[in-house]
Amino acid sequence: xxxxxxxxxxxxxxxxxxxxxxxxxxxxxxxxxxxxxxxxxxxxxxxxxxxxxxxxxxxxxxxxxxxxxxxxxxxxxxxxxxxxxxxxxxxxxxxxxxxxxxxxxxxxxxxxxxxxxxxxxxxxxxxxxxxxxxxxxxxxxxxxxxxxxxxxxxxxxxxxxxxxxxxxxxxxxxxxxxxxxxxxxxxxxxxxxxxxxxxxxxxxxxxxxxxxxxxxxxxxxxxxxxxxxxxxxxxxxxxxxxxxxxxxxxxxxxxxxxxxxxxxxxxxxxxxxxxxxxxxxxxxxxxxxxxxxxxxxxxxxxxxxxxxxxxxxxxxxxxxxxxxxxxxxxxxxxxxxxxxxxxxxxxxxxxxxxxxxxxxxxxxxxxxxxxxxxxxxxxxxxxxxxxxxxxxxxxxxxxxxxxxxxxxxxxxxxxxxxxxxxxxxxxxxxxxxxxxxxxxxxxxxxxxxxxxxxxxxxxxxxxxxxxxxxxxxxxxxxxxxxxxxxxxxxxxxxxxxxxxxxxxxxxxxxxxxxxxxxxxxxxxxxxxxxxxxxxxxxxxxxxxxxxxxxxxx
Numbered sequence: 001x002x003x004x005x006x007x008x009x010x011x012x013x014x015x016x017x018x019x020x021x022x023x024x025x026x027x028x029x030x031x032x033x034x035x036x037x038x039x040x041x042x043x044x045x046x047x048x049x050x051x052x053x054x055x056x057x058x059x060x061x062x063x064x065x066x067x068x069x070x071x072x073x074x075x076x077x078x079x080x081x082x083x084x085x086x087x088x089x090x091x092x093x094x095x096x097x098x099x100x101x102x103x104x105x106x107x108x109x110x111x112x113x114x115x116x117x118x119x120x121x122x123x124x125x126x127x128x129x130x131x132x133x134x135x136x137x138x139x140x141x142x143x144x145x146x147x148x149x150x151x152x153x154x155x156x157x158x159x160x161x162x163x164x165x166x167x168x169x170x171x172x173x174x175x176x177x178x179x180x181x182x183x184x185x186x187x188x189x190x191x192x193x194x195x196x197x198x199x200x201x202x203x204x205x206x207x208x209x210x211x212x213x214x215x216x217x218x219x220x221x222x223x224x225x226x227x228x229x230x231x232x233x234x235x236x237x238x239x240x241x242x243x244x245x246x247x248x249x250x251x252x253x254x255x256x257x258x259x260x261x262x263x264x265x266x267x268x269x270x271x272x273x274x275x276x277x278x279x280x281x282x283x284x285x286x287x288x289x290x291x292x293x294x295x296x297x298x299x300x301x302x303x304x305x306x307x308x309x310x311x312x313x314x315x316x317x318x319x320x321x322x323x324x325x326x327x328x329x330x331x332x333x334x335x336x337x338x339x340x341x342x343x344x345x346x347x348x349x350x351x352x353x354x355x356x357x358x359x360x361x362x363x364x365x366x367x368x369x370x371x372x373x374x375x376x377x378x379x380x381x382x383x384x385x386x387x388x389x390x391x392x393x394x395x396x397x398x399x400x401x402x403x404x405x406x407x408x409x410x411x412x413x414x415x416x417x418x419x420x421x422x423x424x425x426x427x428x429x430x431x432x433x434x435x436x437x438x439x440x441x442x443x444x445x446x447x448x449x450x451x452x453x454x455x456x457x458x459x460x461x462x463x464x465x466x467x468x469x470x471x472x473x474x475x476x477x478x479x480x481x482x483x484x485x486x487x488x489x490x491x492x493x494x495x496x497x498x499x500x501x502x503x504x505x506x507x508x509x510x511x512x513x514x515x516x517x518x519x520x521x522x523x524x525x526x527x528x529x530x531x532x533x534x535x536x537x538x539x540x541x542x543x544x545x546x547x548x549x550x551x552x553x
Contacts, residue, residue: 019056020553023514025049027070029544040538052097052514052548060129064100067122071095072544073518075449076504079467081430083441083496084406086398087264091115101127104136105161107175107194108208108233109250113262116179117157118144134173136161153181157260169198175210177260185224188214188259192231207234214257229256231263241280247273254302269305272297276321286325293319293333312340327385330376339396340365346401350483350490351476357483357490360476363401369394371406385414395432400474400482403435420453438479441471457511463504468529471496499529501536514550 026049032042050068057063074094082089093099098114104127105112117123123140140157156179163173172195180187192210199205214227235248254267278291299313319333341363349360371393378386388411397404412426428445444466451461474482474493482493506520521543525536 021054022551023052023548025548027546031542033540062128064125066097069097069120070546076463078447079445081443083443083469083471104134108206111175111190111192111258111261112159116260117142132164134163153183156180171196179259186216188257190258202238202240204237212256227255229253231256242278245275267302269300269302288323288325290322314338327379333373335371337369338367341401348485352480366396366403383416387412397440404432404440406432422451424449436477443469458509461506465502467500469498470529497529499527501525516548518546520544
């Protein structure tokens with residue numbers, strides 16, 4: 001406690017030094033992959049040089065720069081189930097250069113998503129205080145061939161952020177992002193204003209207004225077209241240990257593009273509200289607190305919302321949150337949902353009927369989709385933590401416009417032993433059965449990560465992960481297989497049977513920050529949906545080495 005702290009005396013002649021760090025990096029890698037003849041071929045060992053640097057522009061402003069950065073030591077992403085997904089999946093940033101000091105770029109909507117910079121050649125970042133403002137600038141050159149939907153040129157990223165505190169707990173900020181191909185043929189620029197206002201200590205209003213200007217190639221004609229789309233988000237909250245509530249709206253225009261960010265649903269308007277009440281028990285009680293929750297979400301097509309028409313997706317959830325002594329607890333929720341399919345999504349679908357192919361009838365809405373889900377957390381010992389999610393209930397099967405029943409489980413166990421051993425084990429499974437009968441899909445993703453800290457500076461890490469997915473051919477409500485037209489060709493839907501196995505190994509020696517020796521190996525195998533190693537064939541692999549030394553000047 002501060003009142004028990006002593007007083008420092010006799011500190012004289014202290015001088016501040018300007019921060020200057022130079023971190024040269026030498027890497028080498030050897031990769032292998034399948035060639036056009038389906039033969040596994042390994043490339044020659046390839047050395048490379050990179051450089052990281054930090055410079056204190058002022059006491060409160062720091063410049064970070066990188067050239068030819070290498071992120072091969074970064075832990076591989078955990079796979080996610082994608083058999084019944086409609087939108088892009090979010091993966092968190094793990095690369096050190098993009099993580100450090102980037103909280104200034106956070107806004108109510110994720111308009112800055114640094115993983116959009118897939119393969120940076122060079123980058124620079126300035127973060128800190130600029131007068132009364134928290135300021136940030138980030139620039140990068142990305143040579144990824146998928147920078148835009150069309151076009152293979154390198155892209156330039158430029159992000160500028162200013163945020164100023166106003167009063168106690170409130171702030172206002174502006175953001176500008178620019179992602180442009182080096183030949184100037186395509187670009188995406190976003191400007192935004194956001195604020196968080198705290199009122200009366202318990203109430204807060206968070207809001208953001210943004211506009212996106214883009215020039216991209218039309219999907220059908222491949223001709224350049226200019227787009228503009230606005231976005232609005234606002235959320236009003238009351239916080240409290242006993243009673244809290246929040247209500248919000250997010251409206252994203254169909255032509256809003258955020259190529260430097262991550263917006264999961266474009267062209268939708270979401271309204272949601274949540275109310276919770278907590279009964280607080282005495283300190284030290286086995287049951288620390290508990291309380292009911294009520295949450296409602298509704299999604300509208302953007303045009304339908306402003307025209308006053310009905311939502312196309314909604315969900316009501318009644319829940320119970322329980323916290324027990326010792327970091328244990330659970331949240332139980334019962335849901336009821338509604339979903340109306342868009343017929344445009346099935347305009348290229350056909351069914352075999354009356355001796356020939358006939359267009360598929362417009363699928364009706366699925367309502368009263370009842371489900372129950374449970375989130376749990378437990379810590380039975382100081383070295384073992386358990387958490388997980390389970391859900392059983394009805395869901396829409398988006399690919400074929402029908403009703404299904406899903407069982408989804410994702411338990412995780414984390415073991416932290418006092419002698420430096422860490423192990424994370426998880427198993428994700430999703431099984432969807434058609435309400436009309438028959439299995440639609442089965443996905444299983446077991447993952448094991450083991451890390452052993454031999455000394456303060458030396459550790460080894462291994463990761464093993466399977467991604468096994470099966471999906472039946474798409475079927476009409478009478479069980480017949482659907483036909484789908486694509487690029488002028490109509491073909492019968494086929495089942496999916498796919499398996500992947502990936503393992504990564506890393507040994508790291510870091511006697512001091514920035515001075516590092518890495519060695520690692522990773523491999524990806526593919527084949528049918530099976531755990532058997534012998535039935536999976538190698539697709540790609542990589543062996544890499546990395547040596548760096550940090551100079552402080």
